[in-house]
Amino acid sequence: MLFKAEVKVSLKKGVLDPQGSAVEGAVKSLGYTNIPQVRIGKFIEVWVEADSQEGAEAEVKELGKKILTNPIMETFTFTVAPSTDKLVQSTGATEQASKTGVQ
Amino acid sequence: MLFKAEVKVSLKKGVLDPQGSAVEGAVKSLGYTNIPQVRIGKFIEVWVEADSQEGAEAEVKELGKKILTNPIMETFTFTVAPSTDKLVQSTGATEQASKTGVQ
Amino acid sequence: MSKFDKPWVLVGLKEAEYHKVIEILGREPNDVELQMFGVMWSEHCSYKHSRSTLKKLPTKSDRVLQGPGENAGVIKVLDDLAVAFKIESHNHPSFVEPFQGAATGVGGILRDVFTMGARPVALLDSLRFGELSDPKQRHLFAGAVEGIGHYGNCMGIPTIGGEVYFDDSYKGNCLVNAMCIGILHPDKIRKGIAKGAGNLIMVVGARTGRDGIHGASLLASAEFSEGAEDKRPSVQVGDPFMEKLLLEACLELFETDAVVGIQDMGAAGLISSSCEMAARGDVGIEIDVRKVPAREEGMKAWEFLLSESQERMLVCVEKGKESEVEAIFQKWGLLSAVIGTVTDDGMVRVLDNGEVVANVPAHALADEAPVYYPEKQEPAYIAQMRTFDFTALPQPEDWNATLLRLLNSPNIGSREWIYRQYDHMVLLGTVVAPGGDASVIRLRSAAEPEMHGVTRQAGLAEGDTLPARPCPIHAPKGISAKIDCNARYVYLNPKRGTAIAVAEAARNCVVTGATPVAITNNCNFGNPEKPEVFWTFAEAIDGMAEACNALGTPVTGGNVSFYNETSGQPIHPTPTIGMVAVHENLKHLMTPGFKNPGDVIVLLGETKDEIGGSEYAKVIHGVLAGDAPELNLEFEARLQKAVLAAIHEGIVTAAHDVAEGGIAVALAEMAVAAKPGARGCQASIFVNAGRIDGNLFGESQSRIILTAERDNMMRLRSLLISHGIPHRLVGDVNDTDRFQLAALQPGVESEFIFRRQDLIDLPVDELEKAHKEAIPQWMSA
């Protein structure tokens, strides 16, 4: 069964966010004085083939910790739901590497 | 009243996502062969001072179109909820940044 | 095709062109075939408006191994070392999305060069935007620079130089041109050719999606108009990581004998590469689009043919060697797929899952597009501009302030804001970094094949002896390169202005000590169907041809970008020149900064009161009018020879050409770039005739400033005299950290009495600040 996970990655509190500050500055200079803060993180959509919702969740959690985020600066939350999306192929780079088995 | 908006920015359909593809390849080669696709976007948290939920929503929508996304390549969705977050001051990183030079 | 009244309109063809297609085929084309003709006969692919004019350009010399017609030109540097180079525009995509547009522009030109079998070793960029006071222009400029950096940096190819101008004529149509230089062995040039019936056609690299469909036919071959939104294809996203893998895989592939020919898939993707390869080899090609690795589902046959997905190559492979190819691409984590074969019937036959969907003669697509000889008409503005009365302009009251304003102009000031975002050092070749005139890279293939050789070699084999330690490298040879075009001159006088662009690009290389050998060019113009635009184009090509003949720098290739207009307003005609010059001996590297206090400053060439088209007229008086400065090509050639001789004799300590801002700015730049301890000068400019401002800030051509140690002055002077170069001692370098400039004018009483007028006296620090802030003052806001 296909599931889609939405992983929201944000910078930990206390980690500077220059990109967020820059956007904040830009927003203010456009006259939006009521925007006290902007923080920018990543929004990662991951499609997972799994037997169950729980299985998919466990997998996404593992991925989130292992590769999608760097625990030194980032935290993440995620949601998982069944999906009927039609998927596109990746661009091709390193596709074959997987076949030759990088572990 | 303080609201917090979570803006999820993704690449439009059909727009190539080299980052997502590379992560997809990497995830597969780590043995997660059940991950058919990964797409990477932005997760933007915006705090808004507004009189009402509707006011905050209207503002975030405008910001999303005007500055938070590149409408040629990206789309976004968002949620807005009242917030009791204590905000930190902007870092001022960009101000300093322009001064920082390489000698 | 009876579905539509005017089927040709759908693919951007003219009615007469459609009839020509019918004549060639002997029948009406089907949908897919019509698409193929539409794109291959577009201006971008067929050069139908420019082809006849471009024939005038000189293309041959002893050094030229490959002239126009291939993916890049190639010149010989040493018996075992050649240089491939080419320039490309990505103007319209960059206006739509500056970051991705510029990035994919770089990706495209890199592929053009490595498809020749060369390892790219340098990039240059040429940029044009509207004035920086406009936020939209800042956005375009910042995005384009970031995109170029993104691609080049990731690829590990240094961006060693470029040029940028800001002028309102580009505010609705920016220009982003990128040039690439690669090195290869002269005997190992690869070509975009298919040969040998039965050989295989393979696609390698990225998967094919719907990106950029119709980019060539619609975007690059039609003017921008408001509300053209729906015509826009989805933005092409560059993947420099993929291209880096593709580069390494291709170079590794070239070490085998599996490759018959190779061509990158740029504009009009699969269709243009396959029909061009077939046409060059006088063969046919049969391909099945379903065998092309697809990124999206449900793609139609014509979408495969026209897709401009980046980072792909089409390769003609010796039959039976496909597994060799696969193995190499697999090693680099890339896809490769056999999609067809070479045939002997001269037809491009396209199958969709075995079923023929198009069957067209390759030559018809590649070579038989109509050739137009458009009408020409001198635009009325030209004569009008020449009548401008410069005597009505006031002379500056505050000369210090005037110089500072010029140095602070984004068209003159430091470009560090740009090149500090570019990796300009990787590959350890950059021996003159951006910031001066032309940049210089050293070439070391002959002595050290493992370094800049075409492929990476394994480490030392056992038993190899190590070089003695320490091992300082004195690389003997180098390449100097510069992109240049002052489009204001071209606007005022297309022919002379273009000749100046060639001369100035050459001059910039000469002052580093390099001998100019060849150019590539990127003609950026408006709509060629307008007689006024076409006239400027034809004049520009005449001027280019004259200058290239005079300076001995043939044209090895280039690119034409027409339809650079918004709402009917063409840009200033901008024939960008990419010059390549050879350093015979890097011992004689020259840079513009003052070196030693006490050195004398010598001005070569003649200074006239020429304000027309100058940065001074524009920045200080808000005037663009008059005529381009005069240019005597015979003298220019002589001047360049003399300067090279002087540099090679080792009697020059600094060299800089006089360009925008005139002598005053040129000297100021030399002071700003000076070594510590030599940051000052005292100079007097002899004003023979005309206005002082015209002499100080005017942009008379064929002038170079040299410095020399006092003891070498007589040797330098006699060398200049023997070359017939008029020159003057104008002052000397000192350590006062002050920049002092005076004018010497014949007195009213007698022409033998000179009056000295002290005009400029500023701390060099202040000059430096104005110069340094020229671009950042706008960009950090």
Add this chain to the structure above:
Amino acid sequence: MRFGVTVFPGTNCEMDTYHAIREVIGEQADYVWHQDRDLSGFDAIVIAGGFSYGDYLRTGAIARYSPVMESIAEFADKGGLVLGICNGFQILTEAGLLPGALQRNAHLQFRCGWTHLRVENADTPFTSAARKGQVLKIPVNHGEGNYFVDPETLAELNANNQVLFRYTTPSGDATPEASPNGSVENIAGIINKAGNVAGMMPHPERAVESILGSEDGRYLFVSMVEYLTGRASRV
């Protein structure tokens, strides 16, 4: 001495590093492919700069899972010298072989240009040829070199003398303006507690010949050679 120079998909400074070691320093060098596991025969490993896996997701995040990185971790564990340059530094932090992380430059721009580095600890296998307090001229080239570490670890780094280099003015002052990227306390390079794994954002291999603008990068490689030969002779 035999140096291994790693090559990941997207690495682009391996040829320069190879050149610096072999042609300038005069030691042996070999490329090590990301899928290789065998590091026997190498005296030191240099993780060369570039954009491994395009720097996608986070710099170094994907490369750290390559087979060669497992071997490098073992190699380091046994005391082998490992130097990560630029992307190499990023990979080492992602792999947890060095503390902290490299964030996007504070000004959000890529930066290529000369920087000056003050040697903070000259008592390491990577800096022994230099003097403490000496200022080296070595260029940077990165978009994400803004070193971040939590305050406790930072205090530890300082207490253990694990900061190798700070960005300074040419005269050795660690002013904010001297930093090209906004790193915490101007940190340009660090070393692990054991003293055999170092990472730095600046590129010493780009500063090994005067014609390129500086020879100060040699200090790194020469120090490593001295350390290795010294040890070899002791054995």
